[in-house]
Amino acid sequence: xxxxxxxxxxxxxxxxxxxxxxxxxxxxxxxxxxxxxxxxxxxxxxxxxxxxxxxxxxxxxxxxxxxxxxxxxxxxxxxxxxxxxxxxxxxxxxxxxxxxxxxxxxxxxxxxxxxxxxxxxxxxxxxxxxxxxxxxxxxxxxxxxxxxxxxxxxxxxxxxxxxxxxxxxxxxxxxxxxxxxxxxxxxxxxxxxxxxxxxxxxxxxxxxxxxxxxxxxxxxxxxxxxxxxxxxxxxxxxxxxxxxxxxxxxxxxxxxxxxxxxxxxxxxxxxxxxxxxxxxxxxxxxxxxxxxxxxxxxxxxxxxxxxxxxxxxxxxxxxxxxxxxxxxxxxx
Amino acid sequence: xxxxxxxxxxxxxxxxxxxxxxxxxxxxxxxxxxxxxxxxxxxxxxxxxxxxxxxxxxxxxxxxxxxxxxxxxxxxxxxxxxxxxxxxxxxxxxxxxxxxxxxxxxxxxxxxxxxxxxxxxxxxxxxxxxxxxxxxxxxxxxxxxxxxxxxxxxxxxxxxxxxxxxxxxxxxxxxxxxxxxxxxxxxxxxxxxxxxxxxxxxxxxxxxxxxxxxxxxxxxxxxxxxxxxxxxxxxxxxxxxxxxxxxxxxxxxxxxxxxxxxxxxxxxxxxxxxxxxxxxxxxxxxxxxxxxxxxxxxxxxxxxxxxxxxxxxxxxxxxxxxxxxxxxxxxx
Numbered sequence: 001x002x003x004x005x006x007x008x009x010x011x012x013x014x015x016x017x018x019x020x021x022x023x024x025x026x027x028x029x030x031x032x033x034x035x036x037x038x039x040x041x042x043x044x045x046x047x048x049x050x051x052x053x054x055x056x057x058x059x060x061x062x063x064x065x066x067x068x069x070x071x072x073x074x075x076x077x078x079x080x081x082x083x084x085x086x087x088x089x090x091x092x093x094x095x096x097x098x099x100x101x102x103x104x105x106x107x108x109x110x111x112x113x114x115x116x117x118x119x120x121x122x123x124x125x126x127x128x129x130x131x132x133x134x135x136x137x138x139x140x141x142x143x144x145x146x147x148x149x150x151x152x153x154x155x156x157x158x159x160x161x162x163x164x165x166x167x168x169x170x171x172x173x174x175x176x177x178x179x180x181x182x183x184x185x186x187x188x189x190x191x192x193x194x195x196x197x198x199x200x201x202x203x204x205x206x207x208x209x210x211x212x213x214x215x216x217x218x219x220x221x222x223x224x225x226x227x228x229x230x231x232x233x234x235x236x237x238x239x240x241x242x243x244x245x246x247x248x249x250x251x252x253x254x255x256x257x258x259x260x261x262x263x264x265x266x267x268x269x270x271x272x273x274x275x276x277x278x279x280x281x282x283x284x285x286x287x288x289x290x291x292x293x294x295x296x297x298x299x300x301x302x303x304x305x306x307x308x309x310x311x312x313x314x315x316x317x318x319x320x321x322x323x324x325x326x327x328x329x330x331x332x
Numbered sequence: 333x334x335x336x337x338x339x340x341x342x343x344x345x346x347x348x349x350x351x352x353x354x355x356x357x358x359x360x361x362x363x364x365x366x367x368x369x370x371x372x373x374x375x376x377x378x379x380x381x382x383x384x385x386x387x388x389x390x391x392x393x394x395x396x397x398x399x400x401x402x403x404x405x406x407x408x409x410x411x412x413x414x415x416x417x418x419x420x421x422x423x424x425x426x427x428x429x430x431x432x433x434x435x436x437x438x439x440x441x442x443x444x445x446x447x448x449x450x451x452x453x454x455x456x457x458x459x460x461x462x463x464x465x466x467x468x469x470x471x472x473x474x475x476x477x478x479x480x481x482x483x484x485x486x487x488x489x490x491x492x493x494x495x496x497x498x499x500x501x502x503x504x505x506x507x508x509x510x511x512x513x514x515x516x517x518x519x520x521x522x523x524x525x526x527x528x529x530x531x532x533x534x535x536x537x538x539x540x541x542x543x544x545x546x547x548x549x550x551x552x553x554x555x556x557x558x559x560x561x562x563x564x565x566x567x568x569x570x571x572x573x574x575x576x577x578x579x580x581x582x583x584x585x586x587x588x589x590x591x592x593x594x595x596x597x598x599x600x601x602x603x604x605x606x607x608x609x610x611x612x613x614x615x616x617x618x619x620x621x622x623x624x625x626x627x628x629x630x631x632x633x634x635x636x637x638x639x640x641x642x643x644x645x646x647x648x649x650x651x652x653x654x655x656x657x658x659x660x661x662x663x664x
Contacts, residue, residue, distance in 0.1 A: 057389035
């Protein structure tokens with residue numbers, strides 16, 4: 001994997017997170033399903049925001065977090081995603097560039113606002129997302145810069161983008177460009193309910209143009225409509241050359257061309273906020289591939305990055321992960 | 333002090349903080365004076381923002397932080413300050429109300445934006461503020477609600493508001509209303525350079541209508557144009573019935589009608605970010621007065637609240653201070 005300008009280009013929703021703390025009773029009273037991503041409309045986002053406690057704003061977005069994580073680890077990352085010309089759009093653009101990620105999708109003026117997610121963190125550190133998908137889902141084909149795709153070793157796609165047709169088309173276009181340029185395409189399923197909404201299309205995409213699939217346990221079970229993890233693992237092995245299945249404290253299982261590699265989870269001293277754990281695992285794993293690590297070493301780098309972000313609020317590491325990874329021996 | 337609806341009404345700049353980390357070299361390269369509040373214009377705020385690392389957004393503003401701190405300790409607080417009808421204005425309004433502070437100053441539509449402060453935190457935990465004073469300094473007399481002032485035991489004023497004439501007039505009006513209603517008026521000098529800009533007017537105000545003066549060491553030295561702390565302490569004792577002088581790790585000195593009370597600083601295990609330390613000391617001290625504590629006990633509550641906020645990012649406590657204060661025996 002040489003000659004490319006970027007290790008990874010990520011394509012996904014450009015979102016600013018508004019993170020607050022609440023107890024489980026708050027989630028129940030407001031009908032927010034715990035631990036998942038709930039899509040909410042403008043009225044609902046207003047109701048939840050006025051009911052929740054004080055918040056802090058931190059840039060987020062699943063694939064964007066992965067891009068920022070790769071840059072923090074010392075990799076070369078780019079991001080494609082859509083923001084509006086508003087204050088949250090400025091925050092998103094500033095933060096991802098300041099994190100060292102190339103980002104040049106133009107901001108759009110008009111009625112629709114930059115996407116935001118109210119993230120409610122319960123005392124157990126679990127995060128419940130309530131996402132108002134503003135302009136980010138309107139990413140269209142004109143905004144997928146072919147030059148960026150062609151110049152990245154891996155194109156990484158966020159399943160959440162499947163929630164709108166315009167973005168889905170942009171997504172398919174990116175896969176085509178990458179395949180024609182001989183680049184690898186990675187996909188994360190994002191969320192079990194997202195999988196449920198788009199199962200057939202995801203399966204078709206995985207079987208045709210995807211080289212690396214990321215999924216957590218509930219997502220892969222949802223994809224194959226089974227409650228048996230081993231069955232899901234067996235089936236995904238037939239559908240994709242490289243599947244990376246994350247299982248929280250049970251670690252991760254990497255399956256590639258008949259080889260199965262189990263990676264233990266990193267010990268976590270204090271679960272502060274699980275926001276971004278999956279995104280940062282993907283960052284570590286993809287950067288491991290960029291470093292030509294074997295699957296086990298790439299998985300360990302993913303587990304390390306996930307554990308670090310679980311100890312922080314938000315999904316963007318406040319400290320440079322490359323320094324920590326070096327001290328801990330995960331990178332040279 | 334009974335019969336009032338609020339323990340304290342605070343009047344000050346309504347600001348959203350954008351907090352990022354940097355090293356000392358960054359401050360030098362950009363000519364930002366370390367440890368103080370630098371007033372910056374729109375061009376400068378844009379330059380600094382694009383040069384600084386990723387940020388997180390948290391509501392701030394000195395007097396607003398004090399009001400939020402009082403509410404967090406279990407007190408009854410109100411805030412008067414001006415925001416624009418923009419996204420940062422929404423954030424400020426949401427957060428202060430969610431913190432339990434009464435806030436009803438109407439947001440204003442138009443060209444001017446809600447005030448913001450780029451806060452750069454160096455590895456030693458010191459904070460350097462670069463404040464873009466948007467609409468908050470345009471607070472005018474119509475926005476000082478006499479009913480709120482009359483219904484608060486103490487009116488707490490932020491010296492920063494002296495930087496604009498409109499706000500200064502609103503400030504004087506609040507002092508008049510409070511004095512006529514027999515309420516106590518407290519003032520914080522805010523910043524040594526702010527004192528330098530308005531020394532004569534501050535002295536006149538302190539000698540006429542202020543019952544409680546808060547100042548840190550550099551502010552009180554600036555006020556009396558001396559380098560001798562004992563001389564400044566002697567002089568302030570002649571100018572005001574109650575002076576509260578904070579001295580960082582040296583603790584605080586409270587001087588009231590000939591009585592001198594020294595309070596030790598609370599031990600701090602890890603200096604994360606000193607943003608809000610003075611604001612939270614004032615919150616603890618003022619809430620101590622509301623609880624009819626003697627000066628030493630009020631000072632200890634102030635030191636406790638300051639120490640807690642130094643261990644967190646930003647100036648708004650993520651945890652309810654009343655619980656901690658109860659566990660630690662500072663409140664009953």
